[in-house]
Amino acid sequence: MSAVGTRTRLTVGRIGERVLREDAVPKVTGEFEYASDLSAPGMLWGDTLRSPHAHARIVAIDVSAALRVPGVHAVLTHADVPGAKLYGLEFADQPVLAIDRVRYVGEPVVVVAAEHPEQAREALAAIAVEYEPLEPVVDMERALEQEPLHPDRPTMGHGYREDTRPNVVRHMVIRHGDPAAEGDVVVTAEYELGIQDQAFLGPESGLAVPDGEGGVDVYVATQWLHVDRDQVAPCLALRPEQVRIHLAGVGGAFGGREDLSMQIHGSLLALHTARPVKMVYDRAESFTGHVHRHPARIRCEHRATREGRLTCVRMHILLDGGAYASSSTAVASNAASFAVGPYRVDNALVEATAVYTNNPPCGAMRGFGAVQTCFAAEAQMDLLATELGIDPVELRLLNALEPGDRLPTGQLVTGSLPTKEVIRRAAALPIPGAEAVPRDPLRLPGGAGNTTRGEGVRRGVGFAVGFKNICYSEGFDDFCAARVVLREDGSAVVHSAAAEVGQGVVGVLLQVARTELGTDDVALAPHTTAAVGSAGSASASRMTWMAAGAVRDACRAALEERERQGGRAVDVERVYRHPRTTPLDPETGQVTGDRAHVALAVAAMRVVVEVDVELGLTRVVWIGTAQDVGAAVNPLAVEGQIEGGIAQGLGLALMEEIVTRDGQILNASFTDYLIPTALDMPPVEIELVEVPEPDAPYGLKGVGEPPTVVSTAAIVSALRDATGRPLRRVPVRPDDICL
């Protein structure tokens, strides 16, 4: 895509226009203040002592030597946590600081504050923790038979299916039609995915400032300000309004900032020392400082008629949630709900189990459960196409899920879901012709290594389709607040706590306000819990939908109020809610109301790869995709989301994996954990398919996740075509594709 216009004026642009980002200017000059750039007079530096053991009992913690290190002002353990000792995004199962047991390598045990970061590091080195190592639970299958890591079962009693096996976080079953239904042909296989990291570039960081009255202001890179506050305050034994969370500049998120990082620790240190405290993780600490994408093992059995119609799909999904619950329950639900893919099938049995282990904790990452199952289910569709001798695109069209059909959860698809359209549009994109060898080695698989002339290069073309939900599901009472101040001169200020994590939601807020108010004179107030109600999380492809709804409603209410007030200035806050969902039945996984998911979005992708089958090296040559976006609020930003989302899916397909041994991360650096570079990304051709979503403001859909869901599956499909190998595990390794 090369759609660069001439210089465009900033601070203009309404819904549907290609709008430039206002924050791009301070970002290109270096003036934009990220959380790691903050400072305050009298500031101390915080640091964290983390567990070197995946599983151990804490016998004793001796901090006396650390307290004697020059410049050290505080050395705090669990005993210094004044309020609740446990916290968590959904279930409070995680100690603020380890109490009597550590459950993963990197678990926080002690925090310190000192005048200089080096003094803080010295203090950490002076702390003596006596551990009694325990056998770590590191295999997700064996976890179901080993000693429970959380004997009190934090997720019990929350309406989930009862499952008494040890270490079950959630066991989810979707039983649809007759799961014993047969087909003329059956394809079965087992798939596996490694642990992927969000690898946002801006490390976890923040600044906690005591307010002198017992409360604290936290300036932090996060995704959900109000839920941070609601986790922080109880641990500090403070009222929610005594903890004010302010959004500092966020260097990417992708789900990895949904859970807390330094928020409670920094606040504890700040309140203890009565000084501002800054904490910045380095890259190695960042790898243990946030949750990751769940690794998975997925067994599939697809049954179909000779004509290619799916008759029954059976899938068994196991997800390693690591040491704490985080959002594992919702990831398991999503994995199960979207396991089959955007296909109509009358009979299905899908089981998803998330387990506790002593591996790094896993939680939200872009695609959220749907990435894992899309990889497996799309491989199955290719396998079925081969078995039946049907073109893979035709097979997908034949089974495509469309409005009027039912999901395996029994939910009737009522909104927009142009599955056939995205398949046809992606399949129709012309692929580039094969390039002759020898050629510039930069364009050979593996790049400029120059070890061969490309004699072993084989080309492959792949295809995949993926879908997932937009917004939160299963009865979560989701809402988003926005506040609009309309001045007498016609100008306006918008208050929102919608986290700008790089995706461009600040632009959306302004586009909506300009559109609704009919003026370009609109400014955004800083994002803070102190000035406006919750916006919910920048996740689940929900932020644009929810924030657009809230700002729209607040603008319309403000205009009406000003009319009533005879043109005087007004200040109006409104809360937007999407159509309500209800939980899935815990025994059958069937809907208990109209819907468990608010809306769906689908994307199809065609990929050309080259594989050097002598060297085991790959090159993605070209990617074409058609994505269902409802209505594009800002096509420039939508393209950016699609291109970036594809890059993360490419990473999972080809190179990204956190490698662990006995729970220890072996590659916690950008030297050893590789993410795609400018040389790894192919040109991407994008078709936006706009079928407005009836329940969404302006017909829009979130766009960030579908490209990540589908691209791993599509790239591996192409690798299979090039090599003839089954490739049932990602990331694909050189060994897997050497012939």
Next chain:
Amino acid sequence: MRISLTVNGEPREADLWGGESLLTVLRETLELPGSKNACEQGECGSCSVLLDGELVCSCLVLGAQAEGHEVVTVEGLALDDGLHPVQQAFVDAGAVQCGFCTPGLVVAVADLLERSPHPADDEIREALSGNLCRCTGYAKIFDAVRLAAERT
């Protein structure tokens, strides 16, 4: 120790500890936080600056090594009458999302176009392969490079 160096055309002095990187000196002592700290081991390019006109990762240069040398950071690129053409192109092409990689990329692209005013696509990809971006998938960054090249 105390060092003297030129930063963005101005003579500066800095007190530093021997183990500090140039990146730390720029960010923490000279109050120029534009250069970013994403990996601090020379893999991501977010801390890219020009040292005597040569593109370097400032996290891999000791602060002490900068004694007597000339450093240009992202803060020193903008012109008196507005953005540097590369900065403007990044804004106009939609090449900025979270922006954490942007300062390093802007410096790297300015360096590339200085050496090669109209680079071919492969040359762009190779030149920027030391700058990681996690948000954009690089497509709009390539657009920005081509746009900046067209305009000069």
